[in-house]
Amino acid sequence: MRFADIIGQDDIKRHLISTVKENRISHAQMFLGREGYGSLPLAIAYAQYINCQNRTDADSCGECPSCRQISKLSFPDLHFAFPVPATGSSKEKAISDTYFQKWAEFIKQNPYGNYQQWLDFVEAGNSQGSIRVDESNEIIRKLTMKTFTAEYKIMIIWLPEKMNTDASNKLLKLIEEPYPKTLFLLVAENSENIISTIISRTQLVKVPRITDTDICTGLQSKGVDAVEAEKISKISEGNFGTALEYCGHTADLANNFELFVKLMRTSYAFKAADMVALAEELGSLGREKQKALLSYCERMVRENLIMNRNLGKLTHFTDDEGGFAQKFSRFIHPQNSGIIAETLDKAYYHISRNASAKIVFLDTIITLARSLRIPAA
C-alpha cells in the first residue's frame, strides 16, 4: 500500500515521511483516530515506505521486492497482531496467525473496514475478538527472530484496546526497550481502554477525520459520480468506510430518511396500534437494512442535537434532512439525546446478535416515545 492509495491525510503523510528522511523514526508509535479515518492503511503505507528500496520524497515505489511483498502482506519482516475470536478448538490457538489468510483478504477488500466488519468477516458469531497473552508470546517470538531482509522489523498491532491486561503487561518491557531496528506501530481508536503504561511508552500520531473534500475526491477515484460523491461526503463524518457503505446505497439513504421520519413521528404520537404496526414493518426488513437504518438514525440524532445546541458547529445534512431538522431538532436536546443514542446503539447490538427484530423495534419505539417527551431544560 502506497501513501497515494490513502484518502486524504496529507499532513500525516508528510509527518511520517519526514521521520524517515530525518532519520528519527520513533520505535513505538500509536496511530490514534476513529474508525474509517485510515489509521491502519497509513501504518501499512508507512511500513512500506520505511522498507522500500527506491523510495522518493513523496512515496514508496510500489515496485521493488519489498513493496510488492508488503502490498500482499507477505513481507517476512512485517507482522500483524489483531483481535481474534476464541477458536473453540484446542488444536487451533486464538492468535492472529490462525486467521492470517482471512486478514490479508479483509485488508485487500477494504483497508477501511472496522472491528465489527472484521468479526463478521471471520464469522465470529456471538464471540468478541481480543488480543490474548498467547498473542503476546507470539509477538515476542517473532520479534526475537533474526531479520530476514528488511532494514526494519515492524509489528503492527491493530486495536490494542482489545488487548487484555495480561497481554499488555507481557509486552510492556519490549515496547519500552525494543530490540534494535524493531518498530511497534499501534493502531488504536480509543485510548481510554489501553493501559496508561503502554500509552506513556508510545509516541502519539493523531489521525484526524478525513475532510469532506478528500472523501468526495476519493469516492470519485473509485468511480462514484460527482453528484453522489458530493452528497455522500457531507454525511460520512470523515469516515471513508461509512462513505463506501453509502455508495450504491443512495436509494437506501432516501429510504432510511423516510423511515427515520416515520419512526420519530410515530413514536412521538404514542398511538399503540401505529407503534406495533411500525415495529412489524421495520422488523420484516432484512437484517443488514435494519442495521443500516439504525446507524442512520444515530447519525440523525447527533446532527439534530448539534442543530439544537446551535453551537456554531457545522451540521452535515442533505437538503431533505436539513428541512426536517428545522422543526424536529427542538425535540433532541441534552436531556434526552443520551438515552436515545443508547437505545439505538443497543438495538443495533441486539439485531447484530440475531435477536427477534420485531421485539427489538417495538422496545426501541416505546423508549423513543418516552424519551421524545422529556422536556428540554
Ligand SMILES: [Zn+2]
Ligand atoms: Zn519500493
